[in-house]
Amino acid sequence: MTTGQRLMRAVRVFEFGGPEVLKLQSDVAVPTPKDFQVLIKVHACGVNPVETYIRSGTYSRKPPLPYTPGSDVAGVIEAVGDNVSAFKKGDRVFTTSTISGGYAEYALAANHTVYKLPEKLDFKQGAAIGIPYFTAYRALIHSARVKPGETVLVHGASGGVGIATCQIARAYGLKVLGTAGTEEGQKIVLQNGAHEVFNHREINYIDKIKKAVGEKGIDVIIEMLANVNLSKDLNLLSYGGRVMVVGSRGTIEINPRDTMAKESSIVGVAVFSSTKEEFQQFAAALQAGMEVGWLKPVIGPQYPLEKVAQAHENIIDGSGATGKMILVLC
Numbered sequence: 001m002t003t004g005q006r007l008m009r010a011v012r013v014f015e016f017g018g019p020e021v022l023k024l025q026s027d028v029a030v031p032t033p034k035d036f037q038v039l040i041k042v043h044a045c046g047v048n049p050v051e052t053y054i055r056s057g058t059y060s061r062k063p064p065l066p067y068t069p070g071s072d073v074a075g076v077i078e079a080v081g082d083n084v085s086a087f088k089k090g091d092r093v094f095t096t097s098t099i100s101g102g103y104a105e106y107a108l109a110a111n112h113t114v115y116k117l118p119e120k121l122d123f124k125q126g127a128a129i130g131i132p133y134f135t136a137y138r139a140l141i142h143s144a145r146v147k148p149g150e151t152v153l154v155h156g157a158s159g160g161v162g163i164a165t166c167q168i169a170r171a172y173g174l175k176v177l178g179t180a181g182t183e184e185g186q187k188i189v190l191q192n193g194a195h196e197v198f199n200h201r202e203i204n205y206i207d208k209i210k211k212a213v214g215e216k217g218i219d220v221i222i223e224m225l226a227n228v229n230l231s232k233d234l235n236l237l238s239y240g241g242r243v244m245v246v247g248s249r250g251t252i253e254i255n256p257r258d259t260m261a262k263e264s265s266i267v268g269v270a271v272f273s274s275t276k277e278e279f280q281q282f283a284a285a286l287q288a289g290m291e292v293g294w295l296k297p298v299i300g301p302q303y304p305l306e307k308v309a310q311a312h313e314n315i316i317d318g319s320g321a322t323g324k325m326i327l328v329l330c
Contacts, residue, residue: 006030010104011308014066016057019309022069022103031100031108033081038111040093043123045102046072046160047303047325048131049247052312068101070327074117074126075107084111092117094126096134096279097272103308105329112276115283118290121297128297128324129286132160135271136168136222137282139244142274143267144220148173151213155233156224157194158185159321161246163298165222166193171294177209177218182320188298206232217241217262227252230266234258244269249316298323305329 010028013021033039051069053059074094077087087093094117100108117126140146146169154165157178169176170193178194180186186197196212198205209218217238223229226248233243235258242265259265274282289295300323303311308327315325 008105009305010068010101011070011305012066012068013055016055016062016065018056019052019312021055022309022312024305024308028068028104030106033079033084033108035082036084036111037081037099038077038084038087038093038109038114039079040073040075040095040107040109040114041078042073042102042105042107042329043075044073044127044329045070045107045327046127046130046132047311047315047327048072048160049315050131052316055312068104070102070104070107071095071097072127072130072132073098073102073107073109074123074129078106080111086111087114092119092123092126094129096130096283103305103327113279115287118287120293121290124299124302124326124328125297127326128160128299129295131271132164132297132324133168133286133295134274134279134282135161135246135269136164137286138271138274138278139222139246139269140165140168140220141172141285142278142282143269144222144242144244146172146174146220149175150219151175151177151216151238152220152222153209153218153233153236154178154189154194154222154224155200155229156180156247156321157189157197158182158323159224159300160297160324162222162224162321163188163192163323164295167294167296168289169193171289171292174220177212179205180320182322184322185320188322192296192298193294206236209236220244222246223248225249230254231258234264234266237262237264239263241265242267299326301325302328
């Protein structure tokens with residue numbers, strides 16, 4: 001290590017496994033931005049379920065070890081590399097991806113994955129934008145191609161992606177239904193765009209949804225836990241309805257005939273399949289939402305870096321989501 005090199009605290013993963021493999025180290029070198037890169041002093045970083053799958057080694061994409069998790073950071077530009085003209089030191093920003101990892105005091109990012117953070121949003125809210133809002137926008141607008149007046153069910157609406165979906169759907173003129181598993185979660189869903197909310201822990205909640213929508217059914221379902229809900233979803237759809245699978249933690253058996261009579265479809269959604277141009281399109285629409293005011297992230301549980309293992313455990317095994325989980329660094 002070069003004498004005088006700046007050091008930082010960062011979470012490192014040296015082997016795939018449970019939350020215990022997340023190791024906080026205080027002697028990690030602060031990265032230096034190269035061409036088309038920026039260095040961000042991280043104020044907050046979002047925690048996403050996909051990061052637990054990657055950490056466990058069960059995800060399709062495995063980073064080379066060791067690595068630092070985290071893609072959704074918000075903070076202040078510390079330095080810029082060559083060929084960066086859109087940002088300068090001191091700019092408030094958020095990201096949709098990082099190069100060096102976001103669970104750290106400083107994060108390196110490619111300049112095309114960095115966006116200006118409006119003054120009306122704080123850094124915690126900035127850290128809640130990346131995966132949640134870009135995923136929700138890709139699912140609803142890009143993939144499902146929703147039209148004003150259609151009905152959307154957000155199946156699991158009280159977490160980061162769910163709240164983002166409710167806000168976007170309401171802003172785009174949809175009838176919005178949501179589900180949540182706690183009283184607090186249901187309240188948050190109603191406060192963030194849903195016209196009606198249902199408790200998905202009630203045995204008869206599907207019957208209540210059917211009664212609410214009538215014979216026509218639901219046009220689009222944004223599904224957060226397909227391995228539990230997909231079969232139910234297919235029976236809720238309208239003719240030509242579509243289920244957008246945003247999350248799944250296992251397998252499920254379905255009857256393909258359930259898709260035939262209504263000519264319905266099941267579509268997987270992965271935000272990182274978006275092209276650079278699509279990310280820019282999504283960003284423009286979402287930044288307009290920030291300015292108008294309908295895009296306003298709801299912050300849930302907050303943890304310091306020292307409690308990152310607890311955060312990973314709780315995001316999977318928690319009793320019910322109530323906003324976006326984040327790590328707070330300063």
